[in-house]
Amino acid sequence: MKIDLSQFRQTFLQESADHVAQMEANMLELRSNSDDVELLNSIFRSAHSIKGGAGAFGLNTLVRFTHSLENLLDKLRSMEMKATEEVIGVLLLSVDVLHSMVQSDVDQEMSKDASELMVMIESLLTTGSTVGEDGSKTSGSGSENKIIGENKTPANATSVYSVSFVPDREMFSSGSNPIVMLRNLADLGTVLSCKKNIDELPLLTDLDTSKCYLSWTVEIETDRPVEELREVFEFVDHLAEIKIERLKAAPAPSLGPTLVVGANPVVGENTPAPAKPIALVPETGNAKKPQTTSTPSSKKAAASDSGSIRVPIDKVDRLIDLVGELVIAHVMTAQMVEDFQPSLLPKLRESVAAMERNTRELHERVMSVRMLPVGTIFHRYTRTVYDIAIMTGKQIRLEMAGEETEIDKSMLEMLGDPLTHLIRNSADHGIEGPETRTAAGKPAEGVIKLRAFHRSGKVVLEITDDGAGIDPARVRAKAVERGLISPDAQLTDQQIQMLIFEPGFSTRDTISDLSGRGVGMDVVKRNIQQLSGTVSVSSTKGKGSTVTIELPLTLAILEGLLVRVGNRTLVLPLLSVIETVPLRDNQIVRVAAQGEVVQIREESIPLLRLRRYLGLALEGTDSSELGGHFEDDALGNRRLAVIVEANNKKIGLVVDELLGQQQVVVKSLEQHLHKVDGLMGATILGDGCVAPIVDVTTITELNLFSLQPTVKLPLAVVPADQSAAIA
């Protein structure tokens, strides 16, 4: 039977990638608990699993490498060797090699890195050190890979053997069954005789059925080598006395025993051997492997699978339940509509309401399928910090909290790079060297804290370090030098700190190898903004910094506030909305050449006239839109300002009417139009109209250092005839 296992290849690769990540995390933990046996066992198990599966898919290089690594791990877990920094260094490098091997998913030649590492491992095993070895020593795994083509007895000459099989009394206790063995033996050739020896059998009263009293002598004629006969009893060689004697070579196919010399093609005529010759596989043997497994097509499959997601079964079960309920509710509703009478109306309402509840819950559950714990990316940073600490000679500890906080998968993927950058920044620029720290009265070891939690419907990620902090004076000087602000600009410390997110800003004169090439924080900020999130920093010189990233739970759906501006409906993300206030002319302060602000409870909030900002056509004459007063409009409705906030900045958006709130599905504009600043996308409303969704973050940004609402916006808001195309 040919069994094709290629369908499990993806599972294996994904699982191996998980193992690699787990190994790395455990190895890093090993640094502080170098004799934690459970940790070592866990690492060993991971390596072991990878090796076990890799063989099945013909990934022989991976098998060889993990085997070598396993040897080292085995020494460590048996405490024959200590997990010193040097050893852990080698382990971590090995994980990198494993990572790339698992990623590449084809059986390749051992890379240079990998071979060197294997030599290092070998030398660790023999001398306990990676140094002092000239490197000429070949790795020990060579023998592993060698398949010994041992010369077996020629397979096509038949012989008659006498097999004496005397099981131990206790044979049954091992789960072994002598009858099965005899049957297997019989399958190897023609049984000429089978003698059962019952001499040992006691009287029935003394019989213990859990003991084996019988023994057999079998004469068998076979073309198989004697090793194969012996192999039948492989598992019981400690529980039985087995003697195999060759009685005579090759009787003729007919009854009369005639000698056959040499190879005899006649055999097989009436030898009831199994149709397929069983190849003897040496125990180390990776000789025969399913050849089909490493084809380019499976490589392609790997690429397309990168978009997959693993969902806990209970989430799926709940979805199925809900769909079931929905189907039932639908059937009931349909039935009622079919036999409709006015008296049924309350019932109909009820069942429509039930459907709505189901739909809403279904929606929520479906969204949660996409949610993954942030811990899945957090753990890689332990390594990042470790590498930087080693390279810079600093002592840094990374603490993590809230790893279980869930966030949309696509966002999680896009968060990886910005977080890496922020953490590198903290480790490289933030945390000081041990001497500096001690001199400043801080512990020599710096701490970076990575925290995730929910706050008012958002996911918050915080990266805090207890390093040198940001020096506002230096930032300011640099910003002036770079022309980002004018020398006499009035800015709070908070505003100055935010300058580090401006494009082209970098306080380091010498560019470090690790982080920052002048394209640092502004890229971080842009990435976060693409996720509809915000990023801010607060820092105290000498005490450390905290970078806070706020993200919506998911990108695909948001709770929106529908507003009317002119004759268009716009959507404002409800999360950003703080309040809505009616505008009276006497609340407005016009700042010369800088625009308008509204006074609300002692606070001045800049106003933005959305209609003008978005370049909406002016339907009907409306003096207010010409920079005039905020009078009630023709119908006596009062104009409103919706106060929104992003990045700790508030702005009032002038709208004509509030229409209500609803959940909207965000559709990208970019497939249809160019990127429109100030809009994050559009949605389709219940009546089929397309409504643009305002991107509060960029709108508040535009007003950071200049309060002019008449910023030149290349805003081509969707003309009515094109809007239908957005779907």
Added chain:
Amino acid sequence: MKKILIVDDSNSMRQMVSFTLRQGGFDVIEAEHGQDALNKLAAATVDMIITDLNMPVMDGITLIQNVRKIPAMKLKPILMLTTEGLATKKEEGRAAGATGWIVKPFDPEKLLQTVAKVLP
């Protein structure tokens, strides 16, 4: 149909073994580690067990020892699924009550052959 319990913490390995056994005409139940296997055995009887050795929570050797204490499982074959061709592991397994072993790398044909070798 003969029923086999496969115990392995590696998802892919478990799936491969299950798949192969099902192809070979066996009924299969799966467990992720020794304790899981014991729980499953409390609810179902099987004709045979194939178990990995290195597993979290409860390793294969401990599982075998415990299985042999279950009256219904006293005489049933148990195979160890292991990458370790090491004699010491085999001895340890045998002492615990294992019937035999299957050496990884996993080879489906070899698995079915070995099962046939011990399963009545």
